[in-house]
Amino acid sequence: xxxxxxALLQGTTxxxxxxxxxxxxxxxxxxxxxxxxxxxxxxxxxxxxxGGPPAAGGGGARNPKALLPFASGLAFGTLMVACPAGxxxxxxxxxxxxGNGIGDGVTRAATGHNxxxxxxxxxxxxxxxxxLIVVVAMLLVIVAWKxxxxxxxxxxxxxxxxxxxxxxxxGLFAFLGQMVxxxxxxxxxxxxxxITNGSWAV
Numbered sequence: 785x786x787x788x789x790x791a792l793l794q795g796t797t798x799x800x801x802x803x804x805x806x807x808x809x810x811x812x813x814x815x816x817x818x819x820x821x822x823x824x825x826x827x828x829x830x831x832x833x834x835g836g837p838p839a840a841g842g843g844g845a846r847n848p849k850a851l852l853p854f855a856s857g858l859a860f861g862t863l864m865v866a867c868p869a870g871x872x873x874x875x876x877x878x879x880x881x882x883g884n885g886i887g888d889g890v891t892r893a894a895t896g897h898n899x900x901x902x903x904x905x906x907x908x909x910x911x912x913x914x915x916l917i918v919v920v921a922m923l924l925v926i927v928a929w930k931x932x933x934x935x936x937x938x939x940x941x942x943x944x945x946x947x948x949x950x951x952x953x954x955g956l957f958a959f960l961g962q963m964v965x966x967x968x969x970x971x972x973x974x975x976x977x978x979i980t981n982g983s984w985a986v
Contacts, residue, residue, distance in 0.1 A: 796880055797906070799952055801899035802887025803880060807949030807957075810942050814854045818846060853939035854946075860925070861947020862964045863918050866907035872918065879948040880905050906953030907961030913972030914965060 799807075867873035888899045910918065929937070950957040 796877055796884065797904050798884070798901045799880065799903045799905055799949065800884045800888055801902050802889070802891045803884035803949050804887070804902055804952075805891065806883040806887040807946050810946040811858075811950065814851070814939070814942065814946075818850055853936045854943040857940040857943020857945075858947040858950075858960070859943075859964045860921060860940075861944040861949075862907055862951040862960050863910065863914075863921070863947075863968060864944070865905050865948055865951035866910040866914070866961060866965045866968075867918065868910070872922070876905065876948045876951075879945050883945065883949045903952040903954065905948065905951055907951050908965040910965055911969050911972075913976060914969035916972040916975065917968040 861876070861879075864872045864876035867876065891897060891899050925940075932940070947960070951961050952958060953961075
């Protein structure tokens with residue numbers, strides 16, 4: 785047990801089949817819940833923080849805004865993967881190691897098969913401009929964390945973990961990094977240009 789726990793806590797750049805399965809599960813679960821419940825609904829009458837029953841027909845009008853907490857976490861987790869080092873880069877490796885350990889254990893227990901490394905955790909390079917956006921985003925999360933509802937914290941945290949597992953260098957999920965990281969780099973460059981030169985490139 786001690787050896788297994790220590791292995792879970794080791795950071796890694798590798799993604800195993802089990803870790804990838806956990807990432808796909810987190811993403812699929814969020815999309816399924818959103819599709820099933822519609823992602824809308826205010827607080828139930830007399831209740832606290834939980835939406836009312838889903839509309840007839842399995843969710844009714846689905847509100848894309850309900851995906852924002854998870855999607856924000858997914859983007860932030862992907863940016864963490866793009867950090868070459870530092871606290872966020874190490875934390876991404878730690879979350880990846882935990883996902884690999886849990887996924888591999890479940891796969892072995894359920895099927896009797898061991899999983900192998902299938903990809904490396906990777907994303908397009910985060911430059912100095914993008915690093916500015918990451919730091920701003922991190923500080924905003926820290927400041928807003930206490931004010932977030934528990935459910936939103938859970939969705940954001942699940943998205944972060946998913947992003948560290950699906951932020952891989954090739955294949956179907958490579959578009960996550962290709963979309964998120966260059967956008968952060970461009971935003972950082974535009975922000976610096978706006979502050980230093982008084983110009984904002986559109």
